[in-house]
């Protein structure tokens with residue numbers, strides 16, 4: 001009944017989407033249903049993940065997914081009640097962050113979430129791309145097609161290494177590699193089985209894993225196949241170059257489509273003709289983040305160097321409300337603690353803190369948008385330098 005409510009509320013057609021919901025492992029305390037008599041009219045689910053944050057640390061986060069209220073029962077406060085309950089429970093469990101993929105951007109700001117990651121996509125015209133610039137070292141590695149069980153065996157270790165360098169990457173539970181349970185965006189769903197290609201460097205270490213499908217289209221008697229990149233995880237630039245080169249070299253393929261890439265993915269810069277990589281896919285905000293415990297969250301990430309910043313956070317729900325002093329050391333590690341008696345450098349809402357936390361937004365940009373107030377002259381620039389991250393966050397999966 002619960003799964004049917006999610007399905008009806010989110011307009012999902014019957015079929016694999018339904019079976020995914022029906023196969024979700026039940027975790028007590030993580031599923032909510034709203035009932036009108038014996039009818040389930042609202043559904044809400046959460047799970048725990050460990051989210052990668054700047055500097056390579058992992059922070060416990062409450063992932064909220066499969067939220068739906070039936071069209072007959074909307075705008076009566078059911079989501080509000082389920083969300084309030086969930087955030088209270090997450091704070092009680094000691095999870096410093098909550099995370100969700102917002103279907104609509106107008107709904108979740110009121111609950112303290114801010115857009116915190118983006119994804120981007122490209123559609124590459126292979127015939128105009130001029131090939132991929134391959135570093136000499138990339139050619140010393142080895143590409144190998146991997147049967148699915150092998151990809152499922154080596155993928156988790158690679159992904160764990162990868163996400164230490166990619167803020168915003170959630171944990172992938174073991175079943176991610178073997179079936180499509182528990183995640184909205186999954187390479188194994190909707191279509192024939194994909195192929196997997198591993199890239200091993202000269203020392204034999206796995207540095208990249210590509211998952212893709214080819215749709216063998218024809219333009220009359222000319223091949224016009226489209227290769228869709230479903231998942232591309234790399235831990236070294238050579239692996240990325242080698243696997244993009246592979247995609248653009250598969251016979252019959254004239255278009256390569258990659259819809260879920262990090263916003264700073266270097267793909268266009270690898271091509272002889274960068275304009276051959278046109279926008280493809282969503283190019284949108286993706287994961288939204290809510291900070292529940294600022295001292296724990298802010299101390300868990302790294303900073304660009306030594307510094308001190310006092311933040312005045314406005315959180316009407318109370319979890320993150322207050323003034324917090326962040327002190328970072330030369331190695332980028334930090335302490336953060338409540339500082340009610342110190343004068344603040346910046347004032348911001350809890351949603352803006354969520355947007356800053358992983359490095360997707362910058363203090364200067366939020367200041368320009370009126371979402372961060374500068375209370376001490378120069379504090380925006382100081383925060384800009386302190387919070388700078390070399391890598392933009394990317395939430396790889398639809399959690």
Ligand SMILES: CC(=O)SCCNC(=O)CCNC(=O)[C@H](O)C(C)(C)COP(=O)(O)OP(=O)(O)OC[C@H]1O[C@@H](n2cnc3c(N)ncnc32)[C@H](O)[C@@H]1OP(=O)(O)O
Nearest residue numbers: 009065066067068069074075076077078079080100103106
């Ligand atoms: C994390 C995820 O799972 S994302 C997927 C979420 N699910 C969907 O989008 C499926 C289709 N929509 C729905 O099921 C429902 O409309 C929901 C879950 C979005 C909202 O549920 P409701 O019970 O109607 O929300 P609720 O009554 O608590 O509304 C809370 C507030 O949000 C506002 N709100 C709710 N939905 C929307 C919306 N789609 N757009 C704009 N505002 C909205 C309400 O107007 C209300 O504002 P107010 O407090 O100023 O009066």
